[in-house]
Amino acid sequence: MIETNDSSLEVQVGVTSSEQNPLELLADESGLSKQKIKEAMTKGAVWLSQSKNKKGSARPVRRKNSKLREGDQLYLYYNPDILAEKVTEPKLVADEGDYSVWDKPYGVWAQGSKWGDHCSIGRLVEKYFDYNRQSYIVHRLDRAASGLMIVAHNKKAAAALSHLFAKREVEKIYIARIKGRLPEPEMTVSEAIDGKPAKSHIKELTVEKDESLLEVSIETGRKHQIRKHLSGIGCPIIGDRLYGNATEGDIDLQLKAAKLMFKCPISGENRYYSLVS
Structure with missing residues (x-):
């Protein structure tokens, strides 16, 4: 059992009998209540590595009475802050x-x-x-x-x-809102990201007071590409806490994947999905 400084808890326990169940095993080993273990299982924080799986890969186990085998390994990754997180439904x-x-x-x-x-x-x-x-x-x-x-x-x-x-082969169009205006109404940014080529095409759509609404299409998909490119030209996205001046409590990141276009590999039909008119 490993305890960390942020109240997280990592537990590994070996299964010695097929009569055992994950809820009781982990409660005994961790000292946590069965209710907390059950919540962790439901939310994907309990993993099982089966002895019959030679590759040793683990998968989430969610049912308190899941079948176990002798030699299996159970893992609990318990962080109360993560388990308490809530989000808006898609x-x-x-x-x-x-x-x-x-x-x-x-x-x-x-x-x-x-x-x-x-x-x-x-x-x-x-x-x-x-x-x-x-x-x-x-x-x-x-x-x-x-x-x-x-x-x-x-x-x-x-x-x-x-x-x-x-x-x-999927065309992706994003909408971003920034403070101020672009250096040019329409431009392409080709700054490499993490040593890899990256290209973003940016176009100004509207300007309202001291904010601009932009359309961005990308030829590459580097991590945080649009956020890094806009910040790099002095136009960080509103609400960007990593590459802009936003802090906790400010408005959320104003970046939306607004359009997707591709030829469906199942039906062969062209597909177009949009969140904007």
């Missing part, structure tokens, strides 16, 4: 059967972590469908950003959609 934009399209709010993660997945888009989508569909994440969107995300519901669709994004 909104369904389109249900295409093999995949669905969502308007992700600020604060929702593209993926969960070992500390929990209850605030991730995948888990929230599964909850929306009463856990009757699996979720596969095929692309990312910053936690601080909002807007369109695609979630696949089977492995075939996930592989096909992931391939589209990897080959840059």
Whole structure:
């Protein structure tokens, strides 16, 4: 058992009998109440590595009476602050059967972590469908950003959609709001990010008082690319706590994935999704 300075707790316990259950094992080992362990399980903070799995990979285990085998390993990653987090539910934009399209709010993660997945888009989508569909994440969107995300519901669709994004065959348009104005009404920023080529095309849409609304399309998908590029030219996005002057308590990041366009790899039809008129 490992305790950290931020009240987090990491527990690993070996299963010695198939008669044992994860709830009791982890409660005994951690000293936490069964109610807290149950909450952690529900929210994806309890993991199981099965002895029969030679690769040793672990998966979340959510049911208190999940079947265990001798030699299995249970892991608890308990952080009360993470488990207490709450986010706004994503909104369904389109249900295409093999995949669905969502308007992700600020604060929702593209993926969960070992500390929990209850605030991730995948888990929230599964909850929306009463856990009757699996979720596969095929692309990312910053936690601080909002807007369109695609979630696949089977492995075939996930592989096909992931391939589209990897080959840059999905056109993505973002809307950003900044203080002031761009150096030019329309421009391209090609500054490398983390030593890798990156290109963003930026166009001024409207100017209201001391703020500008921008349309941004990207040819590459580097981490925080739009935020870094706009900050790099002296135009950080409003609400940006990493690359701007915003602080906790200020307005949320004003960056939205507003449009997605691609040829559906399942039906062959052209798809267009938009959050703006």
